[in-house]
Amino acid sequence: MGVTDAVKGFGVTFAHLFRKVVTTKYPFEPPVAAPRYHGRHILNRHPDGLEKCIGCELCAWACPADAIYVEGAENTEEARYSPGERYAKVYQINYARCIFCGLCIEACPTRSLTMSNEYELARDNRRDLIFTKEQLLAPLMPGMERPPHPMYLGESEKDYYLGALANPGTSAGAERAQRSSTGGDGA
Secondary structure, eight states, X not given: OOHHHHHHHHHHHHHHHTSOOOOOOTTXXXXXXXXXXXXXXXXXXXXXXXBSOOOOOHHHHHOTTOOEXXXXXXXXXXXOSXXXXXXXXXXXEETTTXXXXXXXXXXXXXXXXXXXXXXXXXXXXXXXXXXXXXXXXXXXXXXXXXXXXXXXXXXXXXXXXHHHHHOGGGOBSTTTOOOOTTSOOOO
């Protein structure tokens, strides 16, 4: 290494010394993510509080990182969690494996799974990166009832999905979820 190489190296250093410093106040002033940013997943609800997820496991099959685990169960008239025949009894996403590609969103036939703009997913323990159904479910909005309960928006599951086509703003989830002041998921 010659003297000229050292002078070139120090030249780069000295050039950066006189540039304007860009400082972010991240923990106190979090930056706003782009509207289409792929962040934490949210399991949406119908306007009456029933879950949109029908436990079909298509999201798990579509995931290239094998980060999603779904275990479906049958709905009964006494315990109804979704308008369909099935619901997701167990739903987990392992964020240590998730690559945030969005293929699970595209595979979902009921648009139950969406991605929010939340990006604060760092944890101290790897086990805490496995989000359960309770952590992923959208919060209950005013007028919603916690499942299980009967179908209030129609007589059959078709009424839920055909009504959603006529009024697409009826899903309750990522588009209405309020971000808490602590940066948590609000669930």
